Amino acid sequence: MAESKSKSNPNPADAPKAVVGRLSLYLRELQHLVRDGHETISSTRLGKILGFSDAQVRKDLAYFGQFGYPGIGYRCHELIHAIKQIFGTDRQWPVAIIGTGNLGRALVGYKGFDNQGFKIVAAFDIDPAKVGGAIEEAPIHHLDDLERIVQEKQIKLAIIAVPASAAQSVADRLGASGIDGILNFAPVTVTAPPNASMVGVDLAIEMEQLTFDVVKRSGEKK
């Protein structure tokens, strides 16, 4: 049950993608635990809740530092703070959204962003009927004003919620305007501009994970 003291010189930059993905799951579960009144958790218990081994939990976290206490486990608040520092979400990130169709509007209102430190402060569109309006508290600007607003509001992250056919040109404009990170919802492969990171969201992947499970269960029932 004692948490590991391994890796004296951890290097977060060495962490594989899968580890960083699990780090989000640890964070979310720790936030649930705190909400339910828990102050500490062992790697065994944390792993069990998420379906990982305790060794996996300890090995993943060891990329980022030494967080466990022998005989205690992890202190939830402390580990939450540490993980948020690793993600850079211990501070709030102003975010721009490009495209104010149903998806753009839904994302501006998405509570899951607010809760984790992402605040959509500006929306962009090219439709004159929409420019000048607002979605919740985010004003809708013309895409031509992207560079100016990005600089004024110190925006580093942007979400692409435009039709597939416009996604690459929007990504290029975002790169040129100094955006560091792009989340792409358009169901099309987009090349990241130089100096920007990009994550593509493919919602069909989540559906495939679901049907895999459904097919597996129906096979077991037979």
Add this chain to the structure above:
Amino acid sequence: MAESKSKSNPNPADAPKAVVGRLSLYLRELQHLVRDGHETISSTRLGKILGFSDAQVRKDLAYFGQFGYPGIGYRCHELIHAIKQIFGTDRQWPVAIIGTGNLGRALVGYKGFDNQGFKIVAAFDIDPAKVGGAIEEAPIHHLDDLERIVQEKQIKLAIIAVPASAAQSVADRLGASGIDGILNFAPVTVTAPPNASMVGVDLAIEMEQLTFDVVKRSGEKK
């Protein structure tokens, strides 16, 4: 470069979640390759494109069967078909969406679902002003008609796109109406009804993966 002949008795049900997740990535990349005119691909090349080792690719696929040909690699069309069979997406799945706010409307129009075998055939709401209408080709029914429509249209999958406060009760109703798989977009923990699988979509996780990368890159620049 020869593809492995390992695992004579693969069992898909043994595949860990992470493997099933990567299977979606393989499928999507193979679909891109075919679109670009490629007929075959080696595990080395497929892994390289996605940032995995060739051993990883072969080990993952070995859970599901033996797909490689010595000296050739994988035949793209054949492997696409095999993976779609594994996911059950070699046929079309009719899907119900619950909640016709911005998110629900966006998801009905999401091209990424259509492309991969998911067709939203019915939407549900409790707002009398919306019931009787339609989003694209999906009629909007009252939630009280859920069970009847699910049976009539043989719907096995449903997407929850309602406010967080209503998510659990909607999940319970979905379970009771015979739905096998639920994709939950509400930013709240929902317990799956008995006999149904559930996948929760947490869009903030994608943002965290992005900021991790952005923070790492800005550290490297210093």
